[in-house]
Amino acid sequence: MSDAHLTRPARPPAGPAAPPTHLAPPPVPLMDPRRVYDAWGAAAEGAVLDVLRGHTYVRGPQVAALEAEFAARVGVSEAVAVDSGTDALILLLREVFEAAPPERREVIVPAFTFVATASAVVHAGGRPVFADVHPDTQNLDAASVRDRLTPATAAVIPVHLYGAPADMQALERVLPPGPQRPVVIEDAAQAVDACVEDRQAGALARAGAFSFYPSKNLGAAGDGGMVTTSDPALAQALRALRDHGQGARRYEHPRVGTNSRMDELQAAVLRAKLPHLGAWTEARRAVAARYVEAFAGTRVVPQRVLPGHASAWHLFTVRVPDREPLVRRLADGGIACGIYYPIPLNRQACFEAYEPDPCPVAERLAGEVLSLPCFPGLTGPEQDRVIEAVLSVPGLA
Numbered sequence: 001m002s003d004a005h006l007t008r009p010a011r012p013p014a015g016p017a018a019p020p021t022h023l024a025p026p027p028v029p030l031m032d033p034r035r036v037y038d039a040w041g042a043a044a045e046g047a048v049l050d051v052l053r054g055h056t057y058v059r060g061p062q063v064a065a066l067e068a069e070f071a072a073r074v075g076v077s078e079a080v081a082v083d084s085g086t087d088a089l090i091l092l093l094r095e096v097f098e099a100a101p102p103e104r105r106e107v108i109v110p111a112f113t114f115v116a117t118a119s120a121v122v123h124a125g126g127r128p129v130f131a132d133v134h135p136d137t138q139n140l141d142a143a144s145v146r147d148r149l150t151p152a153t154a155a156v157i158p159v160h161l162y163g164a165p166a167d168m169q170a171l172e173r174v175l176p177p178g179p180q181r182p183v184v185i186e187d188a189a190q191a192v193d194a195c196v197e198d199r200q201a202g203a204l205a206r207a208g209a210f211s212f213y214p215s216k217n218l219g220a221a222g223d224g225g226m227v228t229t230s231d232p233a234l235a236q237a238l239r240a241l242r243d244h245g246q247g248a249r250r251y252e253h254p255r256v257g258t259n260s261r262m263d264e265l266q267a268a269v270l271r272a273k274l275p276h277l278g279a280w281t282e283a284r285r286a287v288a289a290r291y292v293e294a295f296a297g298t299r300v301v302p303q304r305v306l307p308g309h310a311s312a313w314h315l316f317t318v319r320v321p322d323r324e325p326l327v328r329r330l331a332d333g334g335i336a337c338g339i340y341y342p343i344p345l346n347r348q349a350c351f352e353a354y355e356p357d358p359c360p361v362a363e364r365l366a367g368e369v370l371s372l373p374c375f376p377g378l379t380g381p382e383q384d385r386v387i388e389a390v391l392s393v394p395g396l397a
């Protein structure tokens with residue numbers, strides 16, 4: 001996820017510096033990984049050094065241990081580490097297509113998500129079909145999925161956007177039974193630690209795809225991803241695909257694979273962070289709960305989390321009727337914010353050839369959403385400043 005769209009606090013105009021009349025408070029970032037480094041940094045530094053001195057950089061014990069620990073946390077029997085969330089989706093879709101007749105290559109994805117959800121479909125050899133989202137949850141709208149289903153639909157990818165689980169039950173209800181039933185793959189890239197009742201994201205469908213991009217709730221020191229599933233045959237196929245399609249014997253390749261292995265250094269870093277993830281998620285939940293309370297009854301509408309669902313609050317996102325004055329007010333107050341996502345995927349030039357249907361809700365949301373600072377280590381006074389700035393915009397309180 002590129003940071004190019006982030007709105008940063010306004011810079012002072014260039015020119016001779018005037019003597020300060022008052023000291024401006026320090027900027028409030030949208031996210032700040034430095035604030036939790038003390039919790040895991042020393043362990044990671046030690047583990048990285050061990051990997052360097054051990055000289056096993058790929059196919060080693062760190063990746064195997066991370067897979068076991070991650071599977072246990074998500075509550076599935078298998079986790080397959082790969083080198084990005086995008087590759088997790090691509091390899092999963094390749095398996096879906098391998099098992100489907102060649103005329104079934106459509107994959108329904110939400111129009112309101114990061115581009116990788118849909119570009120993975122193209123890379124795997126499929127055709128992305130864009131469904132609309134629900135205005136309150138900003139997640140896939142089951143009714144829109146029902147409208148897009150055809151005999152060519154091989155899979156549906158609900159995204160747990162901003163860390164909030166999509167409505168999987170509503171989705172299951174609109175899918176046809178029997179052999180025509182599309183495979184459901186969770187895009188849980190933003191949703192590590194999110195859950196529905198006592199089941200974690202990544203354990204809610206046939207398989208889940210996670211991203212460890214550095215800004216994610218569980219971020220690597222580079223790129224990384226994971227597939228979760230309780231289907232051992234699927235996991236075995238993915239392990240082969242990520243390693244050049246190698247079969248049981250070395251240099252025997254029954255299928256064309258790729259190189260999508262996670263390396264030992266990334267696994268070591270992720271293992272040092274994993275024990276702290278629960279506390280970080282709780283910290284995000286506390287920040288989010290305070291925002292929800294502060295904005296209740298105002299025209300600032302937070303993403304709706306469904307009953308029984310717990311968001312991982314990768315991003316705390318609100319909708320406002322007129323975004324520009326709020327963006328300006330935050331910038332003036334030294335508060336960073338982000339817009340995820342300013343262009344819905346059905347309007348992206350790269351998918352024009354697939355002739356997407358209109359997705360009016362996604363198109364509206366692209367002009368209304370705004371993400372506020374929400375991360376472990378955000379202080380109470382910083383959050384006070386954010387809330388005060390938001391509610392000081394005329395017409396919002």
Ligand SMILES: Cc1ncc(COP(=O)(O)O)c(C=O)c1O
Nearest residue numbers: 001084085086114116189211213
């Ligand atoms: C919803 C979603 N899907 C897929 C991805 C792709 O993950 P990665 O950047 O690890 O390839 C991301 C990453 O930002 C994402 O947010």
